[in-house]
Amino acid sequence: MSQRLLMIEDDERLAQMVAQYLQASGFEVAHAGSGRAGLDRLQDAVPAIDLVILDLMLPDIDGLEVCRRIRAQPGAAGSLPVLMLTAKGDPMDRVIGLEIGADDYLPKPFEPRELLARVRALLRRRSAPAADAPASRLRFGSLEIDRDARQVRLGERVCTLTAYQFDLLLALAERAGRVLTRDQIMEAVRGRELEAFDRSIDVHVGRIRAEIEADPKNPKRILTVRGVGYVFAKQQD
Structure with a gap:
């Protein structure tokens, strides 16, 4: 169809x-x-x-x-x-x-x-089907990312993310502990390099933080590495 x-x-x-x-x-x-x-x-x-x-x-x-x-x-x-x-x-x-x-x-x-x-x-x-991985779900404390259902839960609450934001979060979580530049994130999610003026990664990260962080202004899960990019924390509550 x-x-x-x-x-x-x-x-x-x-x-x-x-x-x-x-x-x-x-x-x-x-x-x-x-x-x-x-x-x-x-x-x-x-x-x-x-x-x-x-x-x-x-x-x-x-x-x-x-x-x-x-x-x-x-x-x-x-x-x-x-x-x-x-x-x-x-x-x-x-x-x-x-x-x-x-x-x-x-x-x-x-x-x-x-x-x-x-x-x-x-x-x-x-x-897209779930990426090849040993488990369909990633868990970081109370945060659960379900590849198959394309769903994110924080405790009992289902987080509201767009398809793009889900893929961005998944790309970071699959590389937990690794610092990624904005170019690397964009390449992983969209498959093409980030344009120099494009602030979309920062915007989407902000929206994801609003869903998964207890205090989006003081994030504990997605951390900013100044002058470089972002890193998803391995150890979380």
């Missing part, structure tokens, strides 16, 4: 061009021209949508609010991969998108081939 994408974009010409390109690559593509219409499509879609391509600038509800509402949904609906399209050149617009839960971003104008590559990468991460 073809994977189903929803493009929330008010530029009809761009949406049509992108839809044709993605359909030629084997995807089913639905289109919504506003934020509200996109949210309604997500709620009514049968079978469910596999990924959302979301424009930042929409005529009614902006893309940031749409993303917030997607992330507020319970269960699998709330972890739906979201690729945000940004027309503005300020990297802070991209950072804000990642802070509120987008998995990736692509600035306009973009090459359709790059969009296709980003979409495929996000879908692979969502559906």
Whole structure:
């Protein structure tokens, strides 16, 4: 069965061009021209949508609010991969998108081939089987990372992470005690080197800390190594 994408974009010409390109690559593509219409499509879609391509600038509800509402949904609906399209050149617009839960971003104008590559990468991460490992679960004190279920628990509480954030946390945890640069983390998670201006790793680490740390401002699990990157602590409470 073809994977189903929803493009929330008010530029009809761009949406049509992108839809044709993605359909030629084997995807089913639905289109919504506003934020509200996109949210309604997500709620009514049968079978469910596999990924959302979301424009930042929409005529009614902006893309940031749409993303917030997607992330507020319970269960699998709330972890739906979201690729945000940004027309503005300020990297802070991209950072804000990642802070509120987008998995990736692509600035306009973009090459359709790059969009296709980003979409495929996000879908692979969502559906990838567990990595070869002696155990399906990693445990660090009260923190449990379940590869098979792609779920993180802190005690009895299920942590709310996007697919990208789960992969980032897993990459750090599998290398517990090893200091990783931002480039190494990005390569492990996304499979390509980190762009010099890209602060997405820092943003995602901040969101992960908010879920797994007792005090995100004084982290004990994911530690910052100044001037280098991050390290996941082996010994935890």
